[in-house]
Amino acid sequence: MQTFDAVTVPTFILDEAIAQDNIWQMTQKASQLGVIFRPHFKTHQSAEIGGWFRQQGVSKITVSSLRMAAYFAQYGWNDITVAFPVNLREHALINQMASVIQLGILVEDAAVVQQLETVINQPLNIWLKIDAGYQRTGLPWQEPEAILHCAEAVRKSPFFTLAGLITHAGNSYHTPMEIIPVLFAESIQRLKFVQQTLQNAGHENVLISVGDTPGCSLSPSFSGADEIRPGNFIYFDAQQLMLGSCSFEQIAAVVACPIVALHTDRHEVVLYGGAVHLSKDTVKVEGNITYGLVCFPEGSGWSKPIPGAYVKSLSQEHGIVSIPESAFSRCKIGELLCIIPAHSCLAADLLGRVMTTSGEIITMFPGSNR
Amino acid sequence: MQTFDAVTVPTFILDEAIAQDNIWQMTQKASQLGVIFRPHFKTHQSAEIGGWFRQQGVSKITVSSLRMAAYFAQYGWNDITVAFPVNLREHALINQMASVIQLGILVEDAAVVQQLETVINQPLNIWLKIDAGYQRTGLPWQEPEAILHCAEAVRKSPFFTLAGLITHAGNSYHTPMEIIPVLFAESIQRLKFVQQTLQNAGHENVLISVGDTPGCSLSPSFSGADEIRPGNFIYFDAQQLMLGSCSFEQIAAVVACPIVALHTDRHEVVLYGGAVHLSKDTVKVEGNITYGLVCFPEGSGWSKPIPGAYVKSLSQEHGIVSIPESAFSRCKIGELLCIIPAHSCLAADLLGRVMTTSGEIITMFPGSNR
Numbered sequence: 001m002q003t004f005d006a007v008t009v010p011t012f013i014l015d016e017a018i019a020q021d022n023i024w025q026m027t028q029k030a031s032q033l034g035v036i037f038r039p040h041f042k043t044h045q046s047a048e049i050g051g052w053f054r055q056q057g058v059s060k061i062t063v064s065s066l067r068m069a070a071y072f073a074q075y076g077w078n079d080i081t082v083a084f085p086v087n088l089r090e091h092a093l094i095n096q097m098a099s100v101i102q103l104g105i106l107v108e109d110a111a112v113v114q115q116l117e118t119v120i121n122q123p124l125n126i127w128l129k130i131d132a133g134y135q136r137t138g139l140p141w142q143e144p145e146a147i148l149h150c151a152e153a154v155r156k157s158p159f160f161t162l163a164g165l166i167t168h169a170g171n172s173y174h175t176p177m178e179i180i181p182v183l184f185a186e187s188i189q190r191l192k193f194v195q196q197t198l199q200n201a202g203h204e205n206v207l208i209s210v211g212d213t214p215g216c217s218l219s220p221s222f223s224g225a226d227e228i229r230p231g232n233f234i235y236f237d238a239q240q241l242m243l244g245s246c247s248f249e250q251i252a253a254v255v256a257c258p259i260v261a262l263h264t265d266r267h268e269v270v271l272y273g274g275a276v277h278l279s280k281d282t283v284k285v286e287g288n289i290t291y292g293l294v295c296f297p298e299g300s301g302w303s304k305p306i307p308g309a310y311v312k313s314l315s316q317e318h319g320i321v322s323i324p325e326s327a328f329s330r331c332k333i334g335e336l337l338c339i340i341p342a343h344s345c346l347a348a349d350l351l352g353r354v355m356t357t358s359g360e361i362i363t364m365f366p367g368s369n370r
Numbered sequence: 371m372q373t374f375d376a377v378t379v380p381t382f383i384l385d386e387a388i389a390q391d392n393i394w395q396m397t398q399k400a401s402q403l404g405v406i407f408r409p410h411f412k413t414h415q416s417a418e419i420g421g422w423f424r425q426q427g428v429s430k431i432t433v434s435s436l437r438m439a440a441y442f443a444q445y446g447w448n449d450i451t452v453a454f455p456v457n458l459r460e461h462a463l464i465n466q467m468a469s470v471i472q473l474g475i476l477v478e479d480a481a482v483v484q485q486l487e488t489v490i491n492q493p494l495n496i497w498l499k500i501d502a503g504y505q506r507t508g509l510p511w512q513e514p515e516a517i518l519h520c521a522e523a524v525r526k527s528p529f530f531t532l533a534g535l536i537t538h539a540g541n542s543y544h545t546p547m548e549i550i551p552v553l554f555a556e557s558i559q560r561l562k563f564v565q566q567t568l569q570n571a572g573h574e575n576v577l578i579s580v581g582d583t584p585g586c587s588l589s590p591s592f593s594g595a596d597e598i599r600p601g602n603f604i605y606f607d608a609q610q611l612m613l614g615s616c617s618f619e620q621i622a623a624v625v626a627c628p629i630v631a632l633h634t635d636r637h638e639v640v641l642y643g644g645a646v647h648l649s650k651d652t653v654k655v656e657g658n659i660t661y662g663l664v665c666f667p668e669g670s671g672w673s674k675p676i677p678g679a680y681v682k683s684l685s686q687e688h689g690i691v692s693i694p695e696s697a698f699s700r701c702k703i704g705e706l707l708c709i710i711p712a713h714s715c716l717a718a719d720l721l722g723r724v725m726t727t728s729g730e731i732i733t734m735f736p737g738s739n740r
Contacts, residue, residue, distance in 0.1 A: 008459040009437070042686060064687045067379070084687055085630040087642050088704035089378040108631055112703055136683075136690060137631045137640045170685070260455040261478055261507045270507045272457050276719050280650035313506075315540070316412060316715055317434045317454055320506060333482055334458035345686055349646050350720075352737055367722055367737070 003357050004297045004336055007256045010277040012351040013338065014235070015301055016358065018252035020052055022234050026216065027056045033222045038062050038081060040211065040231025043345045045365040046354065047075040049234070062211075062229045066090050066097065071365045073101050080104065083166065083211070083229060085129060085137060086112065091119040098122035104163055108139045110146075113153035113160070125163040126154045127209065130194060132167040132187040141167075141190040144197035151203050164207030164226065165191045165198075172214040177244030184215035188224040217245040237344035238283045238293045253354075254295060254302050254338035255347055257319060259331055267328045268312070271319035271337060278339060279346035280314060288312075292339035294321055296330065300357040302338040311339060373727050374667045374706055377626045380647040382721040383708065384605070385671055386728065388622035390422055392604050396586065397426045403592045408432050408451060410581065410601025413715045415735040416724065417445040419604070432581075432599045436460050436467065441735045443471050450474065453536065453581070453599060455499060455507060456482065461489040468492035474533055478509045480516075483523035483530070495533040496524045497579065500564060502537040502557040511537075511560040514567035521573050534577030534596065535561045535568075542584040547614030554585035558594040587615040607714035608653045608663045623724075624665060624672050624708035625717055627689060629701055637698045638682070641689035641707060648709060649716035650684060658682075662709035664691055666700065670727040672708040681709060 003013065023039075030037035039053055042064035050061070050072060060079040063069045069080045070093065081104035086094070097103050104125035107113050113126070128150055131138030139147050147165075154162045169187040172180050191208045198206050209227040216222075216230040217240075235253040236246040257273030282289050290310035295302040308324040321337065331337070341347035348354070354362040373383065393409075400407035409423055412434035420431070420442060430449040433439045439450045440463065451474035456464070467473050474495035477483050483496070498520055501508030509517050517535075524532045539557040542550050561578045568576050579597040586592075586600040587610075605623040606616040627643030652659050660680035665672040678694040691707065701707070711717035718724070724732040 008463075009435075009457070065379075084642070085640060087379070087628050087630050089628050093378075109703060115704065135636075136685065136688060137633070258457050258459050260457050263507070266505075270455060272454070275649065275651065275716055279645065280716075281645065315506065316719070318506060333479060334485065346645055346650075349686070 003300045003355065003359050004256060006359055007258070007336060007355070009258070010273040010351065011256045012253060012348055012354050013256045014253045014354045014356050014362070016356045018250065019049070019234050022236070022250060022252060023052055023056055026230060026233050027058065029216075030222075030228055035222045035225050036060060036227040038209070038227050038229050039234075040064070040083065040229050041072060042068065043231040043234055044348060046362055047072065048362045049354070050075060050077065062231065066093050068365055069097055069103065073097060078102060081125070081127065081229070082106070083168070086116065088112065088115055091116070094124070095120060095122050098124050106166060107150065107154070108137065110150045110153040113150060113157070117157045117160070120159055123159050123161065126160045127163050127166040130165050130167045130191055132169060132190040133183075134169055134171045136168070136170055138167065141194055144194055147194055148197060148201055151198050151201070155203070162203055162206060164209055165194055166209040167191060168211045169215055170212060172212050173239065173243065175214075177218065180214050180243070181219040184210070184219040185221070185223070187215070188222070192224050213240060214243050214245040232345055235344040235348070238285070238290070238340045238342045241293070241340070242283050242285060248304060251340055253344055253348070254340050255292070255351065256297065256336045256338050259333050259335050259337060262331060262333060264328070267323055267325055269321040269323055269328070269331050269337065271321060272317065273319040273339060274317040275314040276316055277347065277350055278311070278314060278319065278341050279343060279350055281343035281346050283342040285310060290342070291319070292341045294323065295338040295340060297336050297338055305340065373670045373725065373729050374626060376725070376729055377628070377706060379628070380643040380721065381626045382623060382718055382724050383626045384623045384724045384726050384732070386726045388620065389419070389604050392606070392620060392622060393422055393426055396600060396603050397428065399586075400592075400598055405592045405595050406430060406597040408579070408597050408599050409604075410434070410453065410599050411442060412438065413601040413604055414718060416732055417442065418732045419724070420445060420447065432601070436463050438735055439467055439473065443467060448472060451495070451497065451599070452476070453538070456486065458482065458485055458489075461486070464494070465490060465492050468494050476536060477520065477524070478507065480520045480523040483520060483527070487527045487530070490529055493529050493531065496530045497533050497536040500535050500537045500561055502539060502560040503553075504538065504540045506538070506540055508537065511564055514564055517564055518567060518571055521568050521571070525573070532573055532576060534579055535564055536579040537561060538581045539585055540582060542582050543609065543613065545584075547588065550584050550613070551589040554580070554589040555591070555593070557585070558592070562594050583610060584613050584615040602715055605714040605718070608655070608660070608710045608712045611663070611710070612653050612655060618674060621710055623714055623718070624710050625662070625721065626667065626706045626708050629703050629705050629707060632701060632703060634698070637693055637695055639691040639693055639698070639701050639707065641691060642687065643689040643709060644687040645684040646686055647717070647720055648681070648684060648689065648711050649713060649720055651713035651716050653712040655680060660712070661689065662711045664693065665708040665710060667706050667708055675710065
């Protein structure tokens with residue numbers, strides 16, 4: 001119980017052994033299936049945890065913002081893709097970063113490529129962001145002419161190299177487990193179709209990069225892809241568990257929250273742990289919408305989720321947990337509950353630092369604006 | 371357009387004149403209605419903005435965590451209530467803070483008071499947290515015996531002073547506008563009932579403290595209350611506007627977000643502005659669940675919300691905005707949209723700093739864990 005003894009406030013607790021194993025599993029899978037592994041670091045946002053990947057041979061990474069790229073560049077990462085449609089307003093930082101590392105950015109509009117050309121004076125890897133069906137953003141895969149138009153705009157600039165086609169099949173988050181590999185393979189096939197169009201127009205060496213933890217975890221094959229970019233798999237979370245992307249044993253992180261009040265009449269526990277710690281992302285479990293799965297601390301780790309317990313509501317700092325009677329009687333003010341967050345990326349981002357189950361504090365990217 | 375020219379990433383933009391006026395209005399109202407004004411600083415979390423309150427004569431404040439109290443104490447605030455059920459695991463910081471400022475904490479359990487007594491050795495103001503109907507937490511107002519039991523436990527300690535009864539009528543957030551003052555008055559009456567019980571048992575000078583921006587904004591009278599603790603009113607937001615707590619002209623803050631992609635076929639704008647900037651709190655507007663109200667930058671401020679536009683979904687960094695055709699045609703990649711957040715407290719907490727419409731950068735509490 002040493003770890004938990006040191007917890008006084010809501011704290012992101014990480015089981016390093018599980019996280020290391022999650023990294024190892026995905027690294028091995030990528031290696032065995034012959035794809036480049038470019039993990040997404042937006043989940044952990046930590047130079048030290050990045051080092052765990054490096055030890056397993058990872059040298060290329062993905063991040064979600066240019067400022068996060070700048071943070072990791074300080075720690076020796078020199079091949080970084082910012083997997084977000086390029087933000088023209090940050091052209092100064094793009095130039096600065098591209099002068100020191102191999103920087104990849106995403107574009108999805110020929111006009112944006114032309115605008116970029118007027119402000120960029122450093123070599124830049126350009127990925128075309130393709131919408132393979134998710135409909136969040138990207139050039140629709142069914143429109144190869146528009147994609148080719150964009151590729152041609154890239155070719156015109158002496159600073160730009162067309163690196164490849166990139167997609168994020170985020171629709172996997174709303175798909176039954178057994179369909180996820182089908183969707184994943186379909187995304188790759190759609191990118192292959194686009195790749196062929198580009199190749200016919202003389203664009204060679206256009207890589208195919210795919211992402212998303214559910215697809216990368218559940219697909220037995222990455223056939224057709226050149227690169228994968230999952231991120232969440234290092235921690236997993238309640239959403240991934242419910243999707244079937246991971247087992248309970250693969251969940252590497254919880255948010256430990258002090259119990260500050262008990263309401264015996266309604267079997268509710270009040271936690272110090274609210275929207276500013278867990279985020280207001282949710283997951284549906286046994287018919288309840290919850291902000292996470294509720295566990296007891298157990299040794300230096302945590303128990304399986306308490307059946308029937310759920311995080312009913314979050315205010316700024318309060319979390320209200322509904323717990324069935326038998327488990328409720330084990331809750332004591334001043335002790336902790338461990339919440340497997342609905343979405344670990346957002347909880348980690350909010351908490352801004354990590355405590356391992358062996359009590360070590362791991363710092364993170366101090367946050368975009370801080 | 372000078373302010374917005376400096377915006378490269380999602381940025382919390384504040385119109386200082388509106389915020390100053392919001393402070394002035396509430397300060398005046400509290401003064402005219404004869405109550406202590408102890409504003410909640412969890413909304414702005416900024417020493418500099420705290421100074422604006424001080425200039426208007428405010429000397430007592432409310433915060434939502436002990437660490438936030440420690441931050442404000444560094445800036446000369448010496449009468450602070452932490453409006454959150456006391457967290458026993460932070461007793462060391464409670465002692466430290468209580469040795470330098472007048473610290474108020476909330477309790478709602480006689481057993482907790484007894485546990486506190488064994489670890490606290492500094493004078494502490496104790497507020498009894500009363501549930502006046504919201505059912506989030508607190509001692510139920512209908513149980514005066516339990517409340518008296520708690521008050522008696524407080525009286526036993528030489529370090530503790532029973533400061534008063536405190537409630538947060540958070541149910542006002544789910545109440546039609548015209549009912550909010552009724553609910554507010556009812557909360558006060560319920561606390562008066564409890565106060566009488568305590569007075570009959572010899573507990574004198576027990577104050578009544580009430581909170582919540584909707585109640586404090588809409589109630590014409592605070593009769594029966596000794597103190598008010600609203601917080602959100604400094605900025606207001608989309609939730610408050612929808613409740614009727616404020617007018618559009620009183621909204622002091624937006625999140626300016628760069629446009630990074632356009633999808634003409636579905637009239638969707640992709641923003642650099644996601645769950646890590648806006649939070650996943652929502653508000654219902656014209657039948658749509660949205661993460662905020664969508665406005666254009668206008669001069670150094672922002673337009674009225676675009677009719678029919680809404681923030682449809684948020685990923686970690688992406689925001690997807692649905693905009694009717696006529697306004698969609700005004701959107702350009704590289705320009706900005708201004709989002710009035712659903713909940714300004716959470717957006718401010720996430721963004722961690724403020725830019726005023728005159729271009730000044732205001733720093734904030736660096737965050738609980740950072």
